[in-house]
Amino acid sequence: MAKILPLSEAIAEFVRDGDTIALEGFTHLIPYAAGHEIIRQKRRNLTLVRMTPDVLYDQMIGAGCAIKLKFSWGGNPGVGSLHRLRDAVEKGWPQPLAIEEHEHAGMAVAYAAGASHLPFGILRGYAGTDLTPHTTVQFIDCPFTGEKLAAVQAIRPNVTVIHAQKADRKGNVLLWGIVGAQKEAVMAADRAIVTVEEIVDKLDAPPNAVILPTWILSAVAEVKHGAFPSYTHGYYPRNNAFYKQWDVISKDRDTFLAWIDKHIMNTKDFAEFRRSVGVA
C-alpha cells in the first residue's frame, strides 16, 4: 500500500544518495515538483534515467545531483540545447557527468524488460548507427532464426518518480493522455513515488484506463500544478514561455545558480516556487 505523504517526506524517505532514479514523462506529466524537492534536499551521486531529459534534468544536473545520465533524446523541446547538461558533459561543471546514450526504441524495450524482471530487452535496433560504443548494447543471435538482434540491458531503477492526474484516498493512481513509459518505469523500479494533481474520493475510471494500484507504489503526494511548466492533460496547458526563458536562465553558470538559489533552495515547497516565478 502506498503511503499518502507530503512530497518532502516522500522524497526524504524513498530517494537516497547514489540511487538510480527515473523521473519519467514524455513532454506531458513531467514530475517537476518532485525533481525540485530532490534538489532542495541535496540528493547527490544520482544516476538519472529518462528517455527525454529536458529542463528538469538540466536543473538537477546543474544543481549537482547527478553523476550519470542514461537517455535517448536530450534537449529543450522546440527551443534548443540543454546548457547545464552540455556544461557537465563537456567541462565537468559542477561535476563530471557520464552519459549512456540510446535510441528511444532501445530505452522502451529496456524499461519493458525491467518491468518484466528480465535481464535485457531485444529489438532490431542500434545496427548501422554509431551509438553502440556509447551504450550497454550487445548483439545476440536469435536462437530460432539466427538473426542478429540488439540486446539492451534492462532498466531497474532504485526509484521511479512520475506525475499523474489523480489518486484516490487509498493511493490508487489514474493517468491519461500521453503516458510515455511511465507504467513500465514504475513497474521496473524497487520504489515508486507518484505526485498527483488531486486526491479524490473516487477515481471513476473506465476499465483500461492507466491505473497504477496502490500496492505497487511506495508513496503518493498531492501537488497541484506539480508538472509545471510541463502540462497535465485536463488540468492546465504547457507553459511554453517558461521553456523559452530557460534557455536564457541556464546559459550562464551564475545566472543559473542564482535562479536555483532563489526559486528552489529558498522556497519551502512547489506552491511557493510557483509564486516566486510569478505564475501563482
Add this chain to the structure above:
Amino acid sequence: MTIAAARMVKNGTALFVGIGLPSAAANLARLTHAPDTILIYESGTIGTKPNVLPLSIGDGELAETSDTVVGIVEIFNYWLMGGKIGLGFLGAAQIDKFANINSTVIGPYGKPKVRLPGAGGAPAIAASCGEVLVTLRHSTKAFVEKLDFRTSGGHMEGGDSREKMRFPGKGPVAVITDLGVLTPDPITKELLLTSVHPGVTVEQVVAATGWPLKVASEVKTTPLPTAAELQVLRDLNERTAKAHGGQA
C-alpha cells in the same frame, strides 16, 4: 521546401512524423491533397489531426486530436518496429551521399561543436518504416562527405549494403531540400539530383553539396506552389505562431 516535401506524401499513408520540418510538411499534406493520411508521432499519438503545429513531440494538441494514444513501448514495438507504418519522415543536421543521417553531434562526440538532442526515435524510424523521406536545408555544412556521427542508417555504404543489414524498411526514397529533390540511384543508392525548385540552378545545388553531387541526365523543375497550397501553409503557420506565442 515544405510544399515540395508535402507533395511526396500519398493519401492514405500511415506516416511516422518527426518534429520540425517533417511535421509541417506532413500536416500540410493532410490539409491539402492527402486528407486521409494517418499521422503518428512517437509520443504515441495515432491518427492525430492537430489544428496547429506542435512545439514538441508530446504537445497536448496531438493527444486531443488523435484517434488513440498508446504508450511508448507499444508505439515502438507494435506499431513502428512491428511494421505497421508505411512512411517515415525525418529531419537531420547532416546527411551523406547514401542518405545516412546525423542528429546527434557536430564535431567529435567527446568535444562537440554543436551538441544536438540525439537519436530519439530516428534510428527505428529509418530502419522500420516502409519508406523514408528526409527533409533539411541544403548547405555544404549539412551535405557532407563524412558524417560526424551516424545516428540513423540510410543506404549505408551504398549498393546492396542496406539489404545486407536486413532492415525491415526500404530506407530513404527522397531527400527534399530548399533547393531541390535528391533521390537514390536504383543500383548504387547514391543520391542524385533529380529536381530543382523554380529559380534554382543545378550549379547552385552542386555548390551547396559537400561531395561531388551526381546529377540525373534529365533534371526536372519542381512545379510552382499553387495559390491554394501557399494559403493553407500560411494559415497553418499563422495559427501556430498565435497558439505558441499566446501561451504565457
